[in-house]
Amino acid sequence: MKQLKPGFNLFSAEQDILLGREAVPEVQKQMTVVHNREMDAYLSLLLHKLEKSRYAHTLDRDGSRGELFPFSIHAVYDKKINAFSLPGGPLFINTGAIQAADNEAQLAGVIAHEMSHVVLRHMTNQASKRELVALPALLAGAATGRSLLGQLAQLGIVFTANSALLKFSRSDEAEADYNGAEIVADAGYNPIEMARFFEKLEEKAGRTGGIEEFLSDHPNPGNRIAAISDEVREMPRRNYVEDETGQLALVRETIRHMAAPAEVTSGSAAPGGSAPPSELPSKELATFEGRTFSFRYPGNWQVRHFERGSEQPGDGPDAVTIGPRGGVLPESVGYGLQVNYFAGDSEALIHRLQQENAGMEIEREARSIQVDGQPALLNTLHSRSPYGGGEVDVLVTVTRPQGLFYIVFVAPKSEFEKIQPVFEDVLRSVRFR
């Protein structure tokens, strides 16, 4: 059995963790990190299964295993087949890589491979080798309270996406394969699938764009399948499964329907407009309890009750506006949702909305849907956003004994696809009493 040894490293494990933590926001500025409840839950589930292996733990000098790095996993919306990790635990996997996996064992294999680069501390090992002379002084004198990432950047050591330090040597790759194979095997996946995934990429490379980046970051250390087969032969016999949780197909379907997020343009407001809220909706949900209905919404959104006297009937506890900080403007809702009752039918309501919002147009014909098992109508409207540019307004109406229940979901057109899954969750959570 191969005995892995940690490489030369001037950084402490704590500094690895600190660096990774500081680098995550930088990566989020460079790439489109996406959130989706099913996908995030699935990736976390796989990560937790893999974390149970002792090979997921840090490697001490004597070859024994120590602490577990604080791993986290993030999906990046990118069709390119790629994955990478940062020192100390953050893992990033492109949606393209999830789509490319033939089975769960392959996806788990990619994650375990990335975890292994973290466990074996390959990134800070590379930095240590490169800056042998300057690093010890910098690390010894690293001012607390200042970003270590920033201090390292002065030496030209950059730990963000596409950094040269994330391009591994062939021997690093062989180690990550070896350690990763142990991690996936402990979780019940056949390690050969990890090798198959990498080999499949090599076969496809050249024919399909976007794979080269992954292969240049993770060069083939030799015959992967043969190396891992040798390793598997030394492992205790196990019955491997390929698709243990059975959720991969579902998550791939979710990704397939995921709307392309708008370009990362936070802070670049249209002329004359202020920037739409950039705070991500929290996954912790809060419940709005109206008198005649309830629904759930992101816990970091703010609730405001209507203060207009003309709404009849249903003003008060059943008229509410909810949105992220900065989404509910003094004059209107630019980002968020509005719920109330209207005395009249959908057509009359749209007509009134058009009177209130100059230039509001119907973008698509009404669709029949269901809300809490009740027949409902969904209208997609288009108007001008208070932030500049277009605005999408999705109006859902349900005829109730109290009048026409309606909920309008509002967002700038550039942001709408990103927020749509949150709106859909809100709509699914509506309960009438």
Ligand SMILES: [Zn+2]
């Ligand atoms: Zn690698």
